[in-house]
Amino acid sequence: MIELLAKYNYWIVIILLTTGLYGVMARQNLIKKIIALNVFQTAVLLFYVSMSKIKGGTAPIVMHGQEHIYDNPLPQVLMLTAIVVGISTTAVALTIVMHIYREYGTIEEDRILEMNKHND
Numbered sequence: 654m655i656e657l658l659a660k661y662n663y664w665i666v667i668i669l670l671t672t673g674l675y676g677v678m679a680r681q682n683l684i685k686k687i688i689a690l691n692v693f694q695t696a697v698l699l700f701y702v703s704m705s706k707i708k709g710g711t712a713p714i715v716m717h718g719q720e721h722i723y724d725n726p727l728p729q730v731l732m733l734t735a736i737v738v739g740i741s742t743t744a745v746a747l748t749i750v751m752h753i754y755r756e757y758g759t760i761e762e763d764r765i766l767e768m769n770k771h772n773d
Contacts, residue, residue, distance in 0.1 A: 675689070
C-alpha cells in the first residue's frame with residue numbers, strides 16, 4: 654500500500670489523462686475540447702519527466718574525481734520541444750475556432766453539425 658502511495662506522480666498522471674480524455678469526448682464546446690487536450694498533453698509530459706528521474710540521481714553535470722548516478726536529460730529536452738509544439742498547435746486550434754465562430758456564430762459542436770446538415 655505504501656508503495657502505491659509513493660508513486661503519487663503516476664496517480665496524478667492517470668487522473669490528468671482520464672480528465673483530459675473525458676473532456677475531449679464529453680464536451681461539445683470547442684474551447685473546452687482544446688483545454689481538455691492541453692490537460693491530456695500535460696499528463697503525457699509529466700509522465701515522461703517522471704520516468705526520467707532515477708532514485709539518488711543528480712543533474713548530469715560532470716565533476717572530475719567524483720562518481721554519481723545521473724538522471725537522464727534526454728526526456729526533459731524532448732518535453733521542452735513538445736511544450737513548444739503543444740503551444741503552437743493550441744494557437745492554431747484557437748485560430749480555427751475563431752474562424753468557425755465567425756462562420757457559424759457558435760462554437761458548440763452539435764449546433765455546427767446541425768447547421769451543416771440543414772445546408773446539405
